[in-house]
Amino acid sequence: MWTKVKNLVWQWRGVWITTPTVTGLIILLRLFGLLQSWEWGVFDLYMRxxxxxxxxxxxxxxxxxxxxxxxxxxxxxxxxxxxxxxxxxxxxxxxxxxxxxxxxxxxxxxxxxxxxxxxxxxxxxxxxxxxxxxxxxxxxxxxxxxxxxxxxxxxxxxxxxxxxxxxxxxxxxxxxxxxxxxxxxxxxxxxxxxxxxxxxxxxxxxxxxxxxxxxxxxxxxxxxxxxxxxxxxxxxxxxxxxxxxxxxxxxxxxxxxxxxxxxxxxxxxxxxxxxxxxxxxxxxxxxxxxxxxxxxxxxxxxxxxxxxxxNRSLFKSRTEPEEWLWIFFWSFVGATLTWQLRYHSIFALERFVCSIITLGILLGSGYIAFIWGWWLPIVPALIALISSAIGITAFVARSVADIRKIFGRYLNEAVVANLLESPEGLKLGGERRKITILTSDLRGFTATSERLQPEEVVKILNFYLECMADVITQYQGTIDEFMGDGILVLFGAPTQRKDDAERAVACAVAMQLAMEKVNTKMQEWGLLPLAMGIGINTGVVVVGNIGSEKRTKYGIVGNQVNLTYRIEGYTIGGQILISESTLKEVGSIAMVIGQKQVKPQGVKEPITIYQIGGISDPYNLVLPSKKEELKTLPQPISIQYAVLDGKDICDTLFKGSFIKLSCQEAEVCVENISPEELPAELTNIKLNLLSFPLHELADEDVYAKVLTKPTSQGNFYISFTSKPPTVEAKLKSLISEVSHN
Known part of the structure; x- marks a missing residue:
């Protein structure tokens, strides 16, 4: 019950604030005599x-x-x-x-x-x-x-x-x-x-x-x-x-x-x-x-x-408190009607009709009361009605300004102006346009979030998204959507610029650099560090306002969007992969540190994707190089793994063992298996640790991605994308022991 009351108070906060405030101000104006001549004027008008x-x-x-x-x-x-x-x-x-x-x-x-x-x-x-x-x-x-x-x-x-x-x-x-x-x-x-x-x-x-x-x-x-x-x-x-x-x-x-x-x-x-x-x-x-x-x-x-x-009427008037209630009532009416119709256009027929009817009721009731001999305070009530409507409108406008301010955290001012101030900005419909699309995702965060309380997950996401939004806004990107820990960013929509692809790559590098700030906060909260993968693609899509008059979303449609998600899916934590079309747009200022030919689902021909390590002048942003030193284990650690097909885990289980290990990577040896059965490069797998000293963690699921690093036949390298804290601690302890021996 109390929760419902609180919700009601909050939902109607504009009315609860405006009504008594306007009433108090009108009463003060009246007590100072500033409305007296107007009230006399209405008295004379009704008399005539x-x-x-x-x-x-x-x-x-x-x-x-x-x-x-x-x-x-x-x-x-x-x-x-x-x-x-x-x-x-x-x-x-x-x-x-x-x-x-x-x-x-x-x-x-x-x-x-x-x-x-x-x-x-x-x-x-x-x-x-x-x-x-x-x-x-x-x-x-x-x-x-x-x-x-x-x-x-x-x-x-x-x-x-x-x-x-x-x-x-x-x-x-x-x-x-x-x-x-x-x-x-x-x-x-x-x-x-x-x-x-x-x-x-x-x-x-x-x-x-x-x-x-x-x-x-x-x-x-x-x-x-x-x-x-x-x-x-x-x-x-x-x-x-x-x-x-x-x-x-x-x-x-x-x-x-x-x-x-x-x-x-x-x-x-x-x-x-x-x-x-x-x-x-x-x-x-x-x-x-x-x-x-x-x-x-x-x-x-x-x-x-x-x-x-x-028994002809003599003029009478109400007591001061009764007149104050009358003014309060009309202030409440003005605030309530405007609040109820706040989402309607100011020129909407409903608002116009309601305004005319309300004014008619006020003036008409005052006129009828006058004929019966009652002199009601029409002018204060009228001012209260209009002032409350204006007050609510101003309150809503302030809320819109706050929304715009919040919107501005995700879009730069030029984008906000184009959407809210351009005559065409909010019309339904789209156009074909060549843009650069950036998607990002935290590696293994879904599995990590299952071990945390919902409040902790929201706290982490809010901080992470806030940091990323600041970077995206700095590089004039349009955040089209937050999808859990994933972000979809547009460069070239709604405002198109010549350097859209360059800014997209620079933004991606800056986002990876900003992860240091995010992980510092994770460490303060006693949580494991986060790792993000970013995919970028440039192509022609349909962009515009999608939906209905009641519900509209600014977004993009086209196979280039799906391709961008596929490219991002190939990344490991801390990695940026871009398509060949994006590389052509960016040119030589992109620092390419690797490339790979892949055949994403839904694409007929193989494509080449490029790993970016930084971008030169005028951005001059470089990712720190991270070399993983794998330690050879004195005794292999047996594992069991299954390949992930999209979000689904395949039923077939394979056995293998870790022969080399670091905090982020491992070399897996698989015996008695044909080369065709080895997991393909950039494939995601789920594995469990089976042998001593990690056998007590066999129920803990670890997620990893198969790397493109060359190795001996029957072996492959993986990069961990998600490890339970207990597994993380055991692996660090094991690597430390190997390093000291």
Whole structure:
């Protein structure tokens, strides 16, 4: 169970790292207020995108515009005119009249008439300005209405982008007295006729009015003084039914036009400068259109009445921890989808469709929630979604870079660039090309590995292959494949050069020289030394990307590949054999120290292979010469051997004896056998030691290769390719005794 969990954690490590990291960064950005203006923008956009609501006939406006003022032939409305207007509206029997005009002082001699109207109209509400930085910013209410508690504050809250999205429900003046907002006063007058009154928790009818807080919605550290609410606008400018003051004064209004309505009187003239920007002001294709103050108060009045009577939504927001979980969720979605589709092309249809659907779900869910009255953090969620996708993409790109770095251990940078950056580099298909092929193999390592623990085998192979890969990369070879302890290297694919064969031979010599480093490490680990054989061939093959769209391998196909393996099969440890075609390509700089004509399986005519001892200028690499001094044994050691046919051991057993011996070679004498039955040169054999002093090791298998060294009739030389440690120790001890006698 724990292993499965660990595997799951590792497999999804990109998601586990990216999701909380991106979420934390987005939350920090949000707390610093860097996303606030964007969140306001989405709020405004959703506000404009909402379906148009039907008009609220319960609230109407009497507007005073420039034509009305011009009709009066004076710059301000006289007290007498205002008194006449109010009396006309009283006759309509409205539930409330809201006078959104400052009247803290008498204007002219008609104030007595206006005072009578103020005194005789209990459902009339005046205004005062409560909030201000100085006394000059505060406007007192009409004294008579103040005494009768018929005054509301018309203060609005303007956000940093100069838009009105919230307003006061009530607030406290400089004297510490609570002042209801102008809109709340009017709404309560209307609801009183419906038998609805607020309780102490501001439950009014069907609605619970909760105060705005500093971090509600997209706000960060907002000034939440007083009791504020977010404005749920019904529409933009000119949404509410409006008639002009002149029409009222001239009795051009139907008799019962204002009955049981809330009538707001407000100045909409350009000269009044009573204009504010709202969420409906911004559009992409037109200049911002402000809204008059009286229209904003009409929206607020309608909002309170509609919420109390019709249960119309009030804007709400989730708690901070809940919003953090929302952001975390979308960060997880972005990371998960990108991680799941990480192996698909960035232009793949699946990625495109999933991206569109995910974005649609996020924006759509935010829009639906907005219609229901919930202000969700869409911008932080969207940024989290996109950032997580980018983060996972970057993580995958980093992984690809790491893969490329690892790939670069086996291929030089030019080869990697050709495969990964060339438009044709990764296409399926191949081409005929003349290249040089190098194969290498550790002699007898398979038998050796059977005596070791798997962990030790892997450790040895990793170190050996790492050393060889460094050399191959240095000589710009392409490692096509690791096959256990075998390596297949290409020179001339995918990038072809004139000196491919020369570099292949130089690389082979350098690889044999690098075995000293490998065997030093083997000695440190208390293991027997390793020996490697290398075969090289040059010929025409088909090279390219082989496989399918899901699984592709860059490789080569052709009989020249098989021939290279045959040549390598003739080698003994420390030996390099090349074909005649390779020698022609390399020329005189190849140091040939021997040659042999062989007839490999699958080849019709015999071929000549050449043993290389080094390569001259410009590489100047030479293998150290190793002369095996065979000691004549005072008493032959009986053996039993069988010839290997490929990987199979022949059933026929032959008897013979060692007459000469060294640590790496031996001369074998076979009696009563015809020359045709002698093992052919370069044949592999398996033998067992039978006579004293090695008879107790008779069960230990020793592997060797028949050499081409000439000897007397009935004899042949062998080179050991694999010896068990016990046999190695016994042979060394025996040779040491012979040397001292």
């Amino acid at each position: 995108w909402r379906p148009q609501e039907p008009k609220d006939d319960r609230v109407v406006i009497v507007s005073i515009d420039d034509r009305d003022i011009h009709h009066l032939q004076r710059s301000a409305i006289s007290d007498a005119t205002l008194a006449k207007l109010l009396n006309k509206l009283k006759a309509q029997q409205p539930r409330a009249i809201g006078l959104d005009i400052y009247r803290d002082l008498p204007v002219d001699h008609g104030y007595e008439d206006l005072a009578k109207v103020f005194t005789s109209t209990p459902n009339l509400v005046g205004i005062q300005k409560v909030v201000g930085k100085s006394d000059r910013d505060i406007v007192a209410p009409p004294p008579i209405l103040k005494e009768r508690d018929q005054v509301g504050a018309n203060d609005l809250v303007i956000d940093a982008d100069n838009k009105v999205r919230r307003s006061f429900f009530y607030l406290t003046d400089n004297n510490g007295k609570t002042v209801f907002s102008f809109s709340l006063h009017l709404a309560l007058h209307y609801l009183e006729k419906e038998g609805i009154f607020p309780n102490k928790d501001w439950q009014i009818g069907k609605a619970q009015f909760r105060p705005f807080e500093a971090y509600d919605g997209g706000y960060v550290r907002a000034d939440a003084k007083g009791y504020q609410i977010l404005i749920n606008y019904r529409g933009g400018s000119r949404y509410f039914e409006s008639i002009s003051m002149t029409d009222v004064l001239l009795d051009k209004v139907p008799k019962n036009w204002g009955r049981d309505r809330v009538i707001l009187i407000g100045n909409v003239a350009e000269s009044s400068k009573d204009f504010f920007f709202t969420p409906y002001s911004s559009t992409l294709l037109s200049l911002p259109e402000p809204m008059t103050g009286v229209e904003i108060h009409a929206n607020l009045t309608s909002q309170i009445i509609s919420a109390a009577l019709d």
